[in-house]
Amino acid sequence: xxxxxxxxxVMVGDRDALKELLRLRLVECGWRDQVKIICKDLIxxxxxxxxxxxxxxxxxxxxxxxxxxxxxxxxLQKIKNHLMAQEESLKS
Amino acid sequence: MSGIDERVxxxxxxxxxxxxxxxxxxxxxxxIYEDLLDEVMMGFVFDVHRTVKTGSxxxxxxxxxxxxxxxxxxxxxxxxxxxxxxxxxxxxxxxCDRGVAACRFATHxxxxxxxxxxxxxxxxxxxxxxxKDLSTLSGVLSDDDDDVDWSLTxxxxxxxxxxxxxxxxxxxxxxxxxxxxxxxxxxxxxxxNENSPSNYENMSVEDKRALLTQICGVVSEHxxxxxxxxxxxxxxxxxxxxxxxxxxxxxxxxxxxxDNLHVDVDTYEEGDGQNLRDALARWDLExxxxxxxxxxxxxxxxxxxxxxxxxxxxxxxxxxKRDRGSPISQGD
Amino acid sequence: MSDHGCIxxxxxxxxxxxxxxxxxxxYFVTSTSTEARVRKAVSCLCHTCKTYKxxxxxxxxxxxxxxxxxxxxxxxxxxxxxxxxxxxxYGNILCFQCGDYVYDRELxxxxxxxxxxSARSLSLGEFYRAxxxxxxxADLLRKNPRRRRIVENSTIxxxxxxxxxxxxxxxCIVQALIHTPLLRDYFLADRHHCPQPSRxxxxxxxxxxxxxxxxxxxxxxxxxxLHLIWTHARHLAGYxxxxxxxxxxxxxxxLHRHCEAAPILVxxxxxxxxxxxxxxxxxxxxxxxxxxxxNGVSTTIDPFWDISLDLGPTAGASGPDSSGPPTxxxxxxxRFTRAEHLxxxxxxxxxxxxxxxxxxxxxxxxxxxxxxxxxxxxxxHSSIQDKKISTFIAFPEQLDMTPxxxxxxxxxxxTTIDSFPxxxxxxxxxxxxYSLFAVINHEGSLETxxxxxxxxxxxxxxxxxxxxxxxxxxxxDVLTSEGYLLFYHxxxxxxxxxxxx
Numbered sequence: 001x002x003x004x005x006x007x008x009x010v011m012v013g014d015r016d017a018l019k020e021l022l023r024l025r026l027v028e029c030g031w032r033d034q035v036k037i038i039c040k041d042l043i044x045x046x047x048x049x050x051x052x053x054x055x056x057x058x059x060x061x062x063x064x065x066x067x068x069x070x071x072x073x074x075x076l077q078k079i080k081n082h083l084m085a086q087e088e089s090l091k092s
Numbered sequence: 093m094s095g096i097d098e099r100v101x102x103x104x105x106x107x108x109x110x111x112x113x114x115x116x117x118x119x120x121x122x123x124i125y126e127d128l129l130d131e132v133m134m135g136f137v138f139d140v141h142r143t144v145k146t147g148s149x150x151x152x153x154x155x156x157x158x159x160x161x162x163x164x165x166x167x168x169x170x171x172x173x174x175x176x177x178x179x180x181x182x183x184x185x186x187x188c189d190r191g192v193a194a195c196r197f198a199t200h201x202x203x204x205x206x207x208x209x210x211x212x213x214x215x216x217x218x219x220x221x222x223x224k225d226l227s228t229l230s231g232v233l234s235d236d237d238d239d240v241d242w243s244l245t246x247x248x249x250x251x252x253x254x255x256x257x258x259x260x261x262x263x264x265x266x267x268x269x270x271x272x273x274x275x276x277x278x279x280x281x282x283x284x285n286e287n288s289p290s291n292y293e294n295m296s297v298e299d300k301r302a303l304l305t306q307i308c309g310v311v312s313e314h315x316x317x318x319x320x321x322x323x324x325x326x327x328x329x330x331x332x333x334x335x336x337x338x339x340x341x342x343x344x345x346x347x348x349x350x351d352n353l354h355v356d357v358d359t360y361e362e363g364d365g366q367n368l369r370d371a372l373a374r375w376d377l378e379x380x381x382x383x384x385x386x387x388x389x390x391x392x393x394x395x396x397x398x399x400x401x402x403x404x405x406x407x408x409x410x411x412x413k414r415d416r417g418s419p420i421s422q423g424d
Numbered sequence: 425m426s427d428h429g430c431i432x433x434x435x436x437x438x439x440x441x442x443x444x445x446x447x448x449x450x451y452f453v454t455s456t457s458t459e460a461r462v463r464k465a466v467s468c469l470c471h472t473c474k475t476y477k478x479x480x481x482x483x484x485x486x487x488x489x490x491x492x493x494x495x496x497x498x499x500x501x502x503x504x505x506x507x508x509x510x511x512x513x514y515g516n517i518l519c520f521q522c523g524d525y526v527y528d529r530e531l532x533x534x535x536x537x538x539x540x541x542s543a544r545s546l547s548l549g550e551f552y553r554a555x556x557x558x559x560x561x562a563d564l565l566r567k568n569p570r571r572r573r574i575v576e577n578s579t580i581x582x583x584x585x586x587x588x589x590x591x592x593x594x595x596c597i598v599q600a601l602i603h604t605p606l607l608r609d610y611f612l613a614d615r616h617h618c619p620q621p622s623r624x625x626x627x628x629x630x631x632x633x634x635x636x637x638x639x640x641x642x643x644x645x646x647x648x649x650l651h652l653i654w655t656h657a658r659h660l661a662g663y664x665x666x667x668x669x670x671x672x673x674x675x676x677x678x679l680h681r682h683c684e685a686a687p688i689l690v691x692x693x694x695x696x697x698x699x700x701x702x703x704x705x706x707x708x709x710x711x712x713x714x715x716x717x718x719n720g721v722s723t724t725i726d727p728f729w730d731i732s733l734d735l736g737p738t739a740g741a742s743g744p745d746s747s748g749p750p751t752x753x754x755x756x757x758x759r760f761t762r763a764e765h766l767x768x769x770x771x772x773x774x775x776x777x778x779x780x781x782x783x784x785x786x787x788x789x790x791x792x793x794x795x796x797x798x799x800x801x802x803x804x805h806s807s808i809q810d811k812k813i814s815t816f817i818a819f820p821e822q823l824d825m826t827p828x829x830x831x832x833x834x835x836x837x838x839t840t841i842d843s844f845p846x847x848x849x850x851x852x853x854x855x856x857x858y859s860l861f862a863v864i865n866h867e868g869s870l871e872t873x874x875x876x877x878x879x880x881x882x883x884x885x886x887x888x889x890x891x892x893x894x895x896x897x898x899x900x901d902v903l904t905s906e907g908y909l910l911f912y913h914x915x916x917x918x919x920x921x922x923x924x925x
Binding site for chain 3: 127
Binding site: 011048075091 | 130
């Protein structure tokens with residue numbers, strides 16, 4: 001049951017749109033650039049043969065906390081709104 | 093498909109059950125957000141990983157520039173670290189290829205392109221003098237000569253700007269000048285070329301008609317002069333131009349009300365002849381209902397309306413839409 | 425270092441072709457149809473632990489989904505010796521034998537086109553993709569390895585402009601245009617191809633961009649530009665001081681005329697084309713006239729390049745609605761888009777009820793341009809006296825234009841809380857936010873004044889441009905300046921069908 005909200009949003013296409021919104025916001029606020037810099041630094045240290053997993057784990061530990069609150073707030077609100085909207089549309 | 097349909101129904105049921113509790117909704121929102129963030133982050137890292145693995149990032153990287161372009165933040169200096177004093181510079185005039193001091197280029201260009209206030213007077217003078225064969229003034233007048241005029245008229249030029257804005261004051265100035273015997277040179281415009289606009293009053297109807305195919309021709313209420321801009325002159329409407337020509341025809345035989353006309357030849361252009369004749373011909377055939385963004389500078393004033401919707405624009409036309417604010421910026 | 429995959433992937437392709445990847449990608453990565461989305465929702469779960477997350481992968485060899493974080497896809501790979509898998513988030517291929525993701529040009533192309541399809545089926549325009557060089561571009565870049573990077577605190581992009589004799593109005597407009605991000609991108613990407621270079625204003629502007637980004641520190645003279653403008657916009661010509669606003673409009677007009685003529689987009693209106701000027705600067709202003717008798721609405725939409733805003737007290741103002749003269753840009757815009765009652769002396773014939781009636785008129789933004797330019801009407805003329813209105817008008821750094829848009833204003837809120845845009849309406853998730861990037865000020869009186877400009881470089885660095893003198897400025901200086909022309913740039917751009925870029 002816990003996966004139901006996720007699955008419902010996937011089904012109606014909302015999840016893709018929400019993901020795109022989050023992505024835009026993270027580009028706009030410069031977070032993506034921060035991630036790029038972290039990656040580039042890591043590559044400079046470890047060479048270009050670096051594996052994806054290494055990059056990802058480093059970024060996760062360093063950059064995840066840098067996401068601005070406003071972005072998080074906006075997305076939480078929108079997700080909630082969409083869940084409610086789906087509830088409405090199923091009930092009617 | 094029924095397998096899928098069944099599963100969809102089951103999913104929907106579970107979903108409704110789940111969201112019936114508000115705390116579930118909040119928890120789910122949070123979880124979904126975290127998932128999305130993880131995925132977007134993964135995507136950004138993939139972008140970097142991919143460009144590295146495919147070599148694009150190297151290609152992009154290239155060899156960095158070694159010169160420093162750092163901004164300088166010191167008082168008295170500009171961002172380039174230079175002193176804040178103006179150095180004199182020269183440039184080549186695109187019109188006549190002469191070298192001109194940059195700070196006087198605009199002045200030069202105006203005369204060079206034959207557009208200045210003085211240009212017509214100079215041109216007329218030239219014509220008059222060459223026919224009278226006065227050696228000192230034949231050929232190209234020196235810049236210095238014009239400068240003398242310039243400063244004189246600058247002083248006189250206390251912006252008598254009337255409602256139609258910037259250009260009108262140019263015309264009014266020539267009223268002063270023409271009647272002003274104190275100006276340098278002191279030549280009388282009116283003895284110049286017979287069919288030039290300055291001699292409008294004395295021209296035959298045919299000549300007037302011909303002239304009116306080349307210039308806007310609308311009489312300004314304030315200066316009583318013909319507008320000698322092109323037929324596309326934005327200050328006057330097509331209706332006004334039509335009226336003007338109709339007027340000419342109507343008073344062809346009778347006495348015209350053009351006695352007091354005084355023509356300013358500032359912006360008379362030779363080159364547009366054919367185009368303008370065509371334009372005039374087209375007026376009768378089409379009423380343009382298209383607005384161009386250059387026309388409609390939006391305004392809150394409800395009394396002005398775009399050409400498209402209200403054909404009785406009473407002489408306001410584009411002039412009212414475009415702000416005729418013309419603050420003067422004197423150079424340095 | 426390649427985009428030719430790896431030997432393992434190539435062997436697989438040789439044996440099975442690209443079909444397996446295509447199918448997996450279209451059903452489980454992108455979902456290009458409703459049916460696909462349903463299938464994805466219902467079956468994209470790890471076969472081992474039933475999770476939908478944790479970096480789910482699909483086996484490329486068989487029908488198996490396994491998550492990565494808990495090791496289930498790795499297990500499958502080892503046991504079945506199926507060494508290729510597809511990540512279900514982005515469609516990237518994982519080669520277990522190489523121990524990393526590998527990239528194959530052919531499969532990347534397949535993925536790209538499916539993403540486009542998917543975006544379209546969701547009416548999202550296009551998914552944003554970071555730029556990557558094409559083959560040709562990559563070759564060019566390799567052959568020319570020297571790079572000039574615009575890093576923080578760089579003077580690249582800044583240059584002084586010599587005053588040619590009261591031409592500060594032109595200098596300021598040029599500074600604003602050079603610092604218009606989209607315009608800069610267009611020219612630096614060399615997008616203008618010219619049939620007639622010698623008299624082309626667009627070519628000259630292109631040269632100017634090259635000069636501004638050359639790193640050269642000496643000031644420029646705009647003598648060629650001046651000559652071209654005076655040639656093509658005769659009504660502007662003459663030494664006398666020009667109004668910067670008028671010059672701006674005339675310049676856009678000449679540029680627009682000189683740009684490559686693209687097919688005319690809007691039927692019957694020859695003035696609306698697809699040139700870069702229109703793409704960036706042209707907006708649509710909707711005018712609704714409502715007949716007071718029958719409530720019939722007559723709507724027209726006119727293109728605009730800028731909005732001129734009155735600063736005086738509201739004419740004929742009375743009642744609780746009216747206030748004093750505006751003190752901020754928002755006030756001005758509020759007033760501009762307010763419904764106005766056209767008095768009894770301005771009755772309009774209603775095409776609906778066929779009588780002359782009083783009416784109300786309202787202006788709203790139907791379509792916002794990417795660059796929104798505002799002109800504060802500070803210069804007033806009368807037959808008696810010309811004057812300059814110098815009152816302070818506050819303008820924000822960030823501006824949300826949503827309240828002034830047609831759909832908002834006309835009260836038909838057919839959008840749900842945050843519905844996604846349909847049919848390319850100009851609201852990507854309802855985003856109409858703009859940020860200030862240039863301000864042109866007129867200092868001094870009507871008779872003796874001088875234009876200067878503030879422009880923004882990079883994200884938040886402001887500079888003052890006073891003819892040849894370029895100095896750093898603080899945002900505070902910008903926001904407390906008088907403001908005559910204000911230039912705002914849309915923050916979020918859309919890509920794809922309805923996009924402009």
